[in-house]
Amino acid sequence: MIETTALPLPHGITLTCRSSGERGRPVLLFLHGFPEAAFVWDPLLAHFAQPQHGGYRCVAPNLRGYAGSSAPTEVTAYRAKHLVLDILALIDAEAGGPGGRLAALVAHDWGGAVAWGLAAQHPERLERLAILNSPHPGTFLRELQQSPAQQQASAYMNFLCRPDAARLLAEDDFRRLWPFFTNMGAADGPHAWLTDAVKDQYRAVWRQGLEGGLNYYRASPLRPPTADDPGARAVSLPRALLDVRVPTHVLWAMYDTALPPALLDGLEVYVPQLQLTRVPDATHWIVHEQPERVTRWLAAALD
Template structure:
């Protein structure tokens, strides 16, 4: 049974959360990405809350800007330090330390930063198709293929992005699901029921979700007028902000057209305790496509 609640954090941000399992049990926390919301984890919350699967306390917050969570209008409010602060504070409310932090897409960007900067907050880390900032920066700076694959980011920072995304019953957002995989990929999971869940989230507003892209320089450069925007070309990240010294499971769907497998090259240099699992025949939306497979890999990792 999924419960919903609103947690107000000491710094004034509120996060709406979906939970399963008893308080006081070891905690798993799940972080969603764009253009998703916490409900995408419901099946995994229920799975891992069951006694035979560990009896965990499972918590999936809607990140700031999504669903009923606080949605500041200021782009600067979506910089990594603020996103990390939100999750750190939520972990404190849930007992102070996680058994594992599980994250996908933008949730993974937050999780990589949190694990590097605050490793004492978790025993383990699990990442699902979310690029490590070190390899992502390298590819954005030097790989034309990655620059092309990430070109959509520069659409999402446009001042009219929200209006364009909302047009024609969110046509462009559905395209994110149906186009981001090999030959369009199978999308039997995108039922009308699931679409209605997404519509309910998106109708609450898209400015917060788009502000994640506006606040981040990890985008392809836009040289020349009118932008003259170096984006990732002007970024450097200190090495100590990139290393993760925790047992880390990386699940990588190999048909993810936005995040090519080159992002895995050199990853073990930053994450020496990494267990990398390449999954053929799955796209960026593997949590929707193959939830039982994701659960099985997580179950083995948590043992």
């Protein structure tokens, strides 16, 4: 059974979390991206909590700014250091107190951006890292600075930074948001997973507000440069924020038009203990499209 609870954290942020499995068991923590919410992980929460599949304590928070979690109005409250602090506090709450350690941190999209940073800065807090289509900041910065193809693929980020983006996205039953899912060019044609029931789940999330999720883009300088904003061209990241010294499993859907495969080039420089799995017939939304494949991959990573 999956439960939803509101968890107040010591630094004043409350995260609403979906969870399954007994407290006291090894913890799997799942982080979602934009424009999603914690519910996208439900099949994995239910699976890995079962005794025959590890009997884990499985927790998926709605990140700050999403679906009932605290949503500060200041853009600066969405900088990476604050997002990492949220997850460290959540690990303390779920994994045995201060200094607790996860069996694995599993993350997609913006959740992956938080997870990469946490793994680089606090490797002692997790046994392994599992990433799905979320670029490592080192390769992402390189491509945003040097690759016209990546700059074009990420051009939507500058739209999401606009002050009127939330209003525009909400118009006409979220007319501009649905193409985030349907314009990825899936090899198998129509997006069968995007049923009316799933759309209703997304509507329920989006109606609680879009500004929090958009503030992730506004707070980050990792975006394509424009005539008015140097974006990634003005950024330099120290290696201390890039090197990941924990066993890391990356699952990459190759039909991700926003995150081309060039982002995988040189990844092993930053992640020495890397296992990379490419999926040729999936898009950025692989968690929805191929949940059974994602489950098998994560089971192998945990074995």
